[in-house]
Amino acid sequence: MRTRTAVALMPDAIVLDSGAVIGYSRGSRETLLAIHGANRRKYQLYVPPGVITQTLRGGGRDTPIFRLLASCVVPPVDFELARMAGRLLGDTDTTDVVDAQVAAQAIQLRPCILLTSDVADLRRLLGGYPSVMIHRA
Amino acid sequence: MAVKKISVSMPADVVDRAREAAGESGLSAFITTCVEQQLRSRNLRKAIDWFEETYGPITAEEEAKADRLFDSFEKGRYADEDGCRADA
Numbered sequence: 001m002r003t004r005t006a007v008a009l010m011p012d013a014i015v016l017d018s019g020a021v022i023g024y025s026r027g028s029r030e031t032l033l034a035i036h037g038a039n040r041r042k043y044q045l046y047v048p049p050g051v052i053t054q055t056l057r058g059g060g061r062d063t064p065i066f067r068l069l070a071s072c073v074v075p076p077v078d079f080e081l082a083r084m085a086g087r088l089l090g091d092t093d094t095t096d097v098v099d100a101q102v103a104a105q106a107i108q109l110r111p112c113i114l115l116t117s118d119v120a121d122l123r124r125l126l127g128g129y130p131s132v133m134i135h136r137a
Numbered sequence: 138m139a140v141k142k143i144s145v146s147m148p149a150d151v152v153d154r155a156r157e158a159a160g161e162s163g164l165s166a167f168i169t170t171c172v173e174q175q176l177r178s179r180n181l182r183k184a185i186d187w188f189e190e191t192y193g194p195i196t197a198e199e200e201a202k203a204d205r206l207f208d209s210f211e212k213g214r215y216a217d218e219d220g221c222r223a224d225a
Binding site for chain 1: 174177178180181182183184185187188189191192195199200202203204206207209210211213
């Protein structure tokens with residue numbers, strides 16, 4: 001678990017799911033206030049790779065999403081994260097791989113804020129991790 | 138990833154403090170992380186500017202709401218009207 005004092009260079013984290021990224025491009029005020037706060041308080045935005053697959057479609061509507069992604073860290077899905085995501089699916093008897101990878105990313109970065117349009121599903125996946133704060137995008 | 142070797146000038150005391158902070162990871166990795174963070178921060182500001190130009194500026198009420206969200210996170214109190222603890 002990451003602690004605030006363990007790594008001086010690592011700012012606090014906000015993980016964005018697909019709903020949060022799309023929310024930005026479509027004018028979600030909840031997403032705006034979260035990223036505005038992140039900017040003011042120097043939090044780092046994280047977007048798991050699966051979210052990029054879910055949100056980019058190769059057309060002009062990608063433009064605002066690219067604008068947001070330019071401010072985000074996109075960490076690789078390594079073996080440990082993939083295994084953790086699989087275990088979360090098994091524990092909750094659910095099947096959404098990207099949601100599970102988003103949840104696993106949040107677990108690796110905790111304590112953190114998770115910005116999502118799918119509070120119920122992410123809460124289910126993260127039931128054992130109270131140091132992830134789930135916020136509706 | 139390609140790596141470029143560059144020469145930069147920095148105040149000596151800044152270099153000393155950076156070396157100390159970098160520790161075993163090394164000065165290059167430390168400075169790379171700092172630069173990446175600075176670039177992402179600038180890009181986030183641009184992303185917010187675009188949003189506000191497109192959808193309207195953030196209001197005082199939204200500013201206050203953002204403060205409450207981050208205050209509750211930093212104080213470990215997640216169960217307000219907007220956020221929820223994952224185990225709630």
